[in-house]
Amino acid sequence: MSAPLKLVIFDVDGTLVDSQGDIVAAMAAAFASVDRPMLPRKDVLSVVGLSLDVIFPILQPNLPASAHRQMVEAYKNAYMELRAKAGVAQSSPLYPGALETLQALHAVPEVLLGVATGKSRRGLDKLIEGHGLEGMFLTQQVADHHPSKPHPSMILQAMADVGVAAQDTVMIGDTSFDMEMAAAAGVHGIGVSWGYHDRDRLHQAKQIVDDYSGLQSTLDKNWSVSA
Known part of the structure; x- marks a missing residue:
C-alpha cells in the first residue's frame, strides 16, 4: 500500500x-x-x-x-x-539549508511542495527563476488571487490543487500571519525563528524550529506519528 x-x-x-x-x-x-x-x-x-x-x-x-x-x-x-x-x-538570498531541504523533500515521491506568499505572481516568478527552483513547487499561491493572510484561502486552494487533505498538510512560515492562516485552514503550522516575527508572536504554531535541519527532523517526526 x-x-x-x-x-x-x-x-x-x-x-x-x-x-x-x-x-x-x-x-x-x-x-x-x-x-x-x-x-x-x-x-x-x-x-x-x-x-x-x-x-x-x-x-x-x-x-x-x-x-x-x-x-x-x-x-x-x-x-x-x-x-x-x-x-x-x-537581493533575496536563500537562508542556509533552505535549498538542500527543498531538494530533499522534492526527491520524496509522496511529498508535494507549495508556496503561499504575499508576493505578486511576477515577483514569485522572478524569485523562482533567479534561484533555479523551476518545477519545485506544484502549487503556488500569490497575493494577486487571494485575500491577504491570515485568511485561509491560499492554503485551501493549495490543498484543492493537489488533492491533499488538511491532516496531511503542513504550513511553514516565519510570521504570526502564516500561523494564523494555518490554524484557520485546519492544518499543522510550523513556525521558523529566523524570520521577521519574534518567537513570542508565533504562539499559534504547533512547533517552532531554529534552523532547516531542525525543520527536516520535525517533519519526519510528525509524519511518523500520523502514518
Whole structure:
C-alpha cells in the first residue's frame, strides 16, 4: 500500500529567502512617494507577509486610499529596480539549508511542495527563476488571487490543487500571519525563528524550529506519528 501524499507549503519572505534589505529600501521609496517619513525598520518588518494593499493602510492609516495605491506602485517599482540591479541571488538570498531541504523533500515521491506568499505572481516568478527552483513547487499561491493572510484561502486552494487533505498538510512560515492562516485552514503550522516575527508572536504554531535541519527532523517526526 502506497504512503499517503503529504503537502508542505512554504511562506517565502523571511522563511525561504532573506529579502529584508530590499523590502526596507522599497518601503522607504513608498513613503517618499507620498512625502512621509519612513517608519522604524522593526515596524516595517512586522507587517511583511501581508498583501501590499493591506500593509499601507496599516502603516499609514490617516492617508486616503489614493495615497495607499500610490505607495503600492512606488514599492513595486523600487523593488523591481533593486532586484534588477543586484540580481535575485544577492537581493533575496536563500537562508542556509533552505535549498538542500527543498531538494530533499522534492526527491520524496509522496511529498508535494507549495508556496503561499504575499508576493505578486511576477515577483514569485522572478524569485523562482533567479534561484533555479523551476518545477519545485506544484502549487503556488500569490497575493494577486487571494485575500491577504491570515485568511485561509491560499492554503485551501493549495490543498484543492493537489488533492491533499488538511491532516496531511503542513504550513511553514516565519510570521504570526502564516500561523494564523494555518490554524484557520485546519492544518499543522510550523513556525521558523529566523524570520521577521519574534518567537513570542508565533504562539499559534504547533512547533517552532531554529534552523532547516531542525525543520527536516520535525517533519519526519510528525509524519511518523500520523502514518
